[in-house]
Amino acid sequence: MYDYLIVGAGFSGCVLAERIANESGKKCLLIDKRDHIGGNAYDYQNEDGLLIHKYGPHIFHTNSQKVVDYLSRFTKWNEYEHKVLALVDGKYIPVPFNLNSLHQIFRYEKAIHYEKLLLSNFGYGSKIPILQLRNSPNPEIIELADFIYQKIFLNYTLKQWELEPEDLDSAVTARVPVIVSHDDRYFQDSFQSMPRYGYSAMFENMIGNNPNIELALNTDYKSIIKSVQYKKLIFTGPIDEYFDYSYGPLPYRSLRFEHEIYDYEFFQPTGTVNFPNNFEYTRRTEMKYLTFERSSKSVCMVEYPLPYIIGENEPFYPIPQVVNNDLYNKYARAAEKISDDVIFCGRLADYKYYNMDQVVARALHVFESKIIDK
Ligand code: FAD
Ligand code: UDP
Numbered sequence: 001m002y003d004y005l006i007v008g009a010g011f012s013g014c015v016l017a018e019r020i021a022n023e024s025g026k027k028c029l030l031i032d033k034r035d036h037i038g039g040n041a042y043d044y045q046n047e048d049g050l051l052i053h054k055y056g057p058h059i060f061h062t063n064s065q066k067v068v069d070y071l072s073r074f075t076k077w078n079e080y081e082h083k084v085l086a087l088v089d090g091k092y093i094p095v096p097f098n099l100n101s102l103h104q105i106f107r108y109e110k111a112i113h114y115e116k117l118l119l120s121n122f123g124y125g126s127k128i129p130i131l132q133l134r135n136s137p138n139p140e141i142i143e144l145a146d147f148i149y150q151k152i153f154l155n156y157t158l159k160q161w162e163l164e165p166e167d168l169d170s171a172v173t174a175r176v177p178v179i180v181s182h183d184d185r186y187f188q189d190s191f192q193s194m195p196r197y198g199y200s201a202m203f204e205n206m207i208g209n210n211p212n213i214e215l216a217l218n219t220d221y222k223s224i225i226k227s228v229q230y231k232k233l234i235f236t237g238p239i240d241e242y243f244d245y246s247y248g249p250l251p252y253r254s255l256r257f258e259h260e261i262y263d264y265e266f267f268q269p270t271g272t273v274n275f276p277n278n279f280e281y282t283r284r285t286e287m288k289y290l291t292f293e294r295s296s297k298s299v300c301m302v303e304y305p306l307p308y309i310i311g312e313n314e315p316f317y318p319i320p321q322v323v324n325n326d327l328y329n330k331y332a333r334a335a336e337k338i339s340d341d342v343i344f345c346g347r348l349a350d351y352k353y354y355n356m357d358q359v360v361a362r363a364l365h366v367f368e369s370k371i372i373d374k
Helices: 011-022 065-071 099-105 108-122 139-161 170-174 199-207 287-291 322-337 356-371
Strands: 002-007 028-031 043-045 051-053 077-079 084-088 091-095 191-195 213-216 230-235 252-262 272-274 283-286 298-307 342-344
Touching: 002 011, 011 028, 011 199, 011 213, 011 356, 043 199, 051 287, 051 298, 065 191, 065 356, 084 139, 091 099, 099 108, 108 139, 139 170, 139 298, 191 199, 283 287, 287 298, 342 356
Parallel strands: 002 028, 002 230, 028 213, 084 272, 230 342
Antiparallel strands: 043 051, 077 191, 084 091, 252 298, 272 283, 283 298
């Protein structure tokens, strides 16, 4: 008899398994339908010995010291501050759009004029979500905001979500606000680093060789749920799947990744290049910027957005929209009714657009509030 059956060996499942095994000293069975641990953060070495993030590039950043302290038990870090350029009107300009982008895209006098306008209205260092900037009472700020909206946000968002920015929760485009500074970094968090030996090595240190954790890969929970004896279930897969889609399927976005291998030391000028207005893909990431590997070859990952189709591809992104959140809330209420038996936790189980650090924080909170001492 296991104390816990944990479905999903991604960040959520691994953090909870580690805490339950080491802090509570209880036994768990951790399963995943995939053939590896790590969930969407899983990485592996390709035939050239270069580290690949199988499910798209994952860059770690956080303001939570608690999360850093926790993960640092399982990995050393390489400091890495991610930078992104977007191809706009034939030029590569920094994203998030900032004062440097302004000067690269407009002639000098116009750029200075807009710069003064932003500084006097918002102040140096401020961050303004694009949808908020477009609502400015100042017609010249609206003119600039409309330019940024058209050139950076509209077509990228249509590709990524098949929706216009206004049709999504405003928090989605607010992830990449206009920044009134010369800071070219994609993230401004206090801690920005990559696990030195990769995410999979970190997960291995978290849950490997632990007598309280039994791992079963290639195992869909439906195939074993009736034959395994456990006291409590932790579910980190899609919440709608758990309830057999009884209120209808929750929508997700998926992606197809293409790996390009180049006989160059470096192919592009920075970690990620975004293509808001060109091509069917949204962005290209060159892994060596993230991994610090040295090689005469280089791998780039190109992301093609797709609708999610159950059984055909992966549910990568919850789609933050009022109608979907309402549907999720029906599942959340059903989850509440069985909360003595089942705990839901994770990006798919909570139907929330979490970053990795948020998922770790959420799993630690679930452990501390619902599991420890119970
Ligand atoms: P997952 O990693 O999705 O793990 C859930 C696991 O459950 C999966 O392994 C799945 O196989 C398993 N599972 C599902 N159903 C079943 C079943 N029926 N039976 C058994 N197992 C099942 N975050 C960042 O902070 N920085 C980034 O740069 C970043 N980049 C990203 C890029 C992409 C393309 C994507 C999709 C996400 C990115 N994220 C990033 C977010 C990050 O991947 C997630 O926050 C994190 O991986 C979520 O962990 P999780 O354990 O909740 O879910
Ligand atoms: N976005 C955009 N243009 C860009 C970058 C981002 O329109 O050049 C929008 C788009 O809607 C995207 C969202 O901002 O989905 C969040 O971007 P982020 O890079 O955080 O997405 P993720 O890394 O999670 O895919």
